[in-house]
Amino acid sequence: MNSSLSFLAGILSTVLLVPSAARFLEGQNNQAALAKQSSIVFSGTVSQLGAVSFVGVPQSPQTIVVRVDSVLKKPAAVSLKKGDNVTVEVKDPSAFQPGAQATFYTEGWIFGSGVAVKELGHDFNAGGGVPAEGSPTGQPALGQMQKQISDQDLQDRIASSDLVVIGRITDVHRWTIPKSAAARYHVSEHSADWHEAVLQIKSILKGTKPKGNKMAVRFPLSRDVAWVNSPKFQKQQQGIFFLKKDQVSGDPTASIGGYQVDAYTSLKPGDWLPLSDEARVRSLLKN
Amino acid sequence: MKALAAFWMRLLAFTLLVLIAGILLIEKHAPPKTGVGGDGPQSARTLGSVYAAPTQVKLVDVIPASLSGETNQDSEPFLAVQTANPQVMVASAFTPNPVSSSSNAPIYVSEDGGNSWILNAITPVPRMTCDITHAMPTGENHPRGDLHAGTLACAASITLDESESNDVSSSAVMNVQSTRSNVDQPFVRALAISKTDHIYVGVNDFNQPSGRTATVDVSVDGGVTYKSFSIEARNTAGQDGPSVRPAVAPDNTVYAAFFGWRKFNGTTATSDVVVVRDDAGGTGPHPFQALRDPSDKLPGRLVVKRTSIPWSNAPTLGQERIGSTLSIAVDPHNSSTVYVGWADHGRKGDIYTLHVRRSTDRGLTWSKADLPQTTISNATNIALAVANNGVVGLLYQQLSAGRWVTHVVQSHNGFVTAQDLILASVPADVPTQQFLPYLGDYDYLLSVENEFRGVFCANNAPDRANFPQGVSYQRAVDFSARTLTDGSGNPVAVSIDPFYFSVPVIP
Numbered sequence: 001m002n003s004s005l006s007f008l009a010g011i012l013s014t015v016l017l018v019p020s021a022a023r024f025l026e027g028q029n030n031q032a033a034l035a036k037q038s039s040i041v042f043s044g045t046v047s048q049l050g051a052v053s054f055v056g057v058p059q060s061p062q063t064i065v066v067r068v069d070s071v072l073k074k075p076a077a078v079s080l081k082k083g084d085n086v087t088v089e090v091k092d093p094s095a096f097q098p099g100a101q102a103t104f105y106t107e108g109w110i111f112g113s114g115v116a117v118k119e120l121g122h123d124f125n126a127g128g129g130v131p132a133e134g135s136p137t138g139q140p141a142l143g144q145m146q147k148q149i150s151d152q153d154l155q156d157r158i159a160s161s162d163l164v165v166i167g168r169i170t171d172v173h174r175w176t177i178p179k180s181a182a183a184r185y186h187v188s189e190h191s192a193d194w195h196e197a198v199l200q201i202k203s204i205l206k207g208t209k210p211k212g213n214k215m216a217v218r219f220p221l222s223r224d225v226a227w228v229n230s231p232k233f234q235k236q237q238q239g240i241f242f243l244k245k246d247q248v249s250g251d252p253t254a255s256i257g258g259y260q261v262d263a264y265t266s267l268k269p270g271d272w273l274p275l276s277d278e279a280r281v282r283s284l285l286k287n
Numbered sequence: 288m289k290a291l292a293a294f295w296m297r298l299l300a301f302t303l304l305v306l307i308a309g310i311l312l313i314e315k316h317a318p319p320k321t322g323v324g325g326d327g328p329q330s331a332r333t334l335g336s337v338y339a340a341p342t343q344v345k346l347v348d349v350i351p352a353s354l355s356g357e358t359n360q361d362s363e364p365f366l367a368v369q370t371a372n373p374q375v376m377v378a379s380a381f382t383p384n385p386v387s388s389s390s391n392a393p394i395y396v397s398e399d400g401g402n403s404w405i406l407n408a409i410t411p412v413p414r415m416t417c418d419i420t421h422a423m424p425t426g427e428n429h430p431r432g433d434l435h436a437g438t439l440a441c442a443a444s445i446t447l448d449e450s451e452s453n454d455v456s457s458s459a460v461m462n463v464q465s466t467r468s469n470v471d472q473p474f475v476r477a478l479a480i481s482k483t484d485h486i487y488v489g490v491n492d493f494n495q496p497s498g499r500t501a502t503v504d505v506s507v508d509g510g511v512t513y514k515s516f517s518i519e520a521r522n523t524a525g526q527d528g529p530s531v532r533p534a535v536a537p538d539n540t541v542y543a544a545f546f547g548w549r550k551f552n553g554t555t556a557t558s559d560v561v562v563v564r565d566d567a568g569g570t571g572p573h574p575f576q577a578l579r580d581p582s583d584k585l586p587g588r589l590v591v592k593r594t595s596i597p598w599s600n601a602p603t604l605g606q607e608r609i610g611s612t613l614s615i616a617v618d619p620h621n622s623s624t625v626y627v628g629w630a631d632h633g634r635k636g637d638i639y640t641l642h643v644r645r646s647t648d649r650g651l652t653w654s655k656a657d658l659p660q661t662t663i664s665n666a667t668n669i670a671l672a673v674a675n676n677g678v679v680g681l682l683y684q685q686l687s688a689g690r691w692v693t694h695v696v697q698s699h700n701g702f703v704t705a706q707d708l709i710l711a712s713v714p715a716d717v718p719t720q721q722f723l724p725y726l727g728d729y730d731y732l733l734s735v736e737n738e739f740r741g742v743f744c745a746n747n748a749p750d751r752a753n754f755p756q757g758v759s760y761q762r763a764v765d766f767s768a769r770t771l772t773d774g775s776g777n778p779v780a781v782s783i784d785p786f787y788f789s790v791p792v793i794p
Contacts, residue, residue: 039387039390055403056396056398056456057405058457075385075386078353078356079356079773079774081774107387108385108386109408110407110458111353111354112351112353112404113351113353114353118458184469186471186493186500186526187526187529189610189611189723191600222600223723224722225415225722226439226442226445
């Protein structure tokens, strides 16, 4: 009898708890995905329907005004704090009533005397009020989500790289444009000022190791607005290099020690990371 | 009787005390004197006579209050004013999308004559443009639209988009009407003629054959179709200089100025300053060939021959790079009068020197020397405009005694006499440049009814001594502490901001 009861209790627990646990996990995943997409996440109370909070935002039945109760995620440049009124262009205005409290996952829309955003998703706060710490949308949970997002960005970078290399720069020199590529080069404020770094390979984290122990990495040294955020390499610089085969400079090959080799580029901010990130990169490579 | 007198004395003293307490209380609760959202005259009222703008100059930091925490180098400004409703304006700068690196690059929009501005991310370029200019001629009669823009996208391959918005306040991304790569520095001017937007985009088009790269893209159907015309008739040093500047008059006269590079050694361009003209809006069989130089009979009048123009893509004039500042302006009511301004080496010891010359016979002949008071040492970002009454306006930024000084000069007699207003005088070494250009490869000036309106970039420290004509900020500032704040009272570092201004045209 006891064992039967235990069995029944087990069944009941499974029936009752597993779906709710699954829903909880699914909810967390959805919120993580929403948080990743969102540039601004805040908890607030709906104050007006079909209204806007400042001049310059087009008013429509889809725009509502929400008073901010707490800001969970925003870029540093954006001025947004508790008590501010935000215009939210919502997907379904009928879902909201004045006084409703929810966490809004949004993307920035218009910035003026106030902030206007577009809804990507929302969660009504159970029992009202600000989401509690530890709840799916509480601040520690958001912090965890942001770490996941950062890891996801790094994983995307790894996926889009032809080679991921740990190594050290042994030489940097201005790249001499070959005659074959000269026709595409003109004088402009946006000129890249291509330089070539010789990268001594310590280990390859992704991709096939090129012949020899050295490779050529081209990068723009220009501080023009078009190139300023590209990595700028210096002799003896060590780190993790995320490289793509050169399809930009006009010559896909380079010469190292008299040998023709494939040339690679490093163009985007984050295409170089310090060695302190090695364990994190290796761990993401395993996933 | 004595008692009655004492009572009245006590009552009087009490009333005085209440009055003093009341004044103190009001002062304590009064908002900080930031001039938020105020125009010139309002600022004068808001800020008291000590900050009154003596000539009703309006100067507004364009960064909105909700971006008070930003510290970007928002350099290289531009301005478009809607012809039909000059209260509507669009400004731009190297301002990134404030929330996302993949969302669209923004523009600033004002619907109240420049008193307040919003940031709206509607350009067709991701995150931030690498060049943007625009105009709002309203031939298609959209109340908040007909914005035509030329943008360059910051990517491995730099791409030009020529695009349009019918409502700059909406969230609709601008419609790309034409696109191509391998071009530089699009510069848009436009005018509504016979209810159609005529658009002229000066570009340095490296796709042109024989290195004759100075080009004007012409559309006479609101951007639906564009035709590209090389306006260089001579041999070049493989290409022309980056700046190609059109100017349009209501009578369908179109001028364009460019640097015809004849030699280039990496640090100096030996260049002609060339002006071309078209009398039919660029639609005739031989566009932009109405002017020929007497020396070689080729299209394009050589205003100055073989001048030396320094080229430096590194900090050279203070923290700014130099090499291609150029402007042209035509009198809207007398298209025979046209002004051109540029910079070259100038005198020995100068880094970069501005010059302005004038033609009063449709570009056939030009003043032999610079107009009076227009040879200006160590200056850049020249912008010219001509008002309805024929007054010429000259905007420029000069490096002087460690400061960037922004001038707007007006004259009704070719600068024989002139009114010179200093709009800003700010430290040139703060902030440290994040990239080039530091202030911009250009700024902009145009005339609207009885005003000159324009934009320039400068150090944004809220120090009233830096802005002699007055200034107002939308972003959070503490004038008494001369600091920027993030809206929650936390300090924000000084950066480069775009400033909008309006100056009354002199009679």
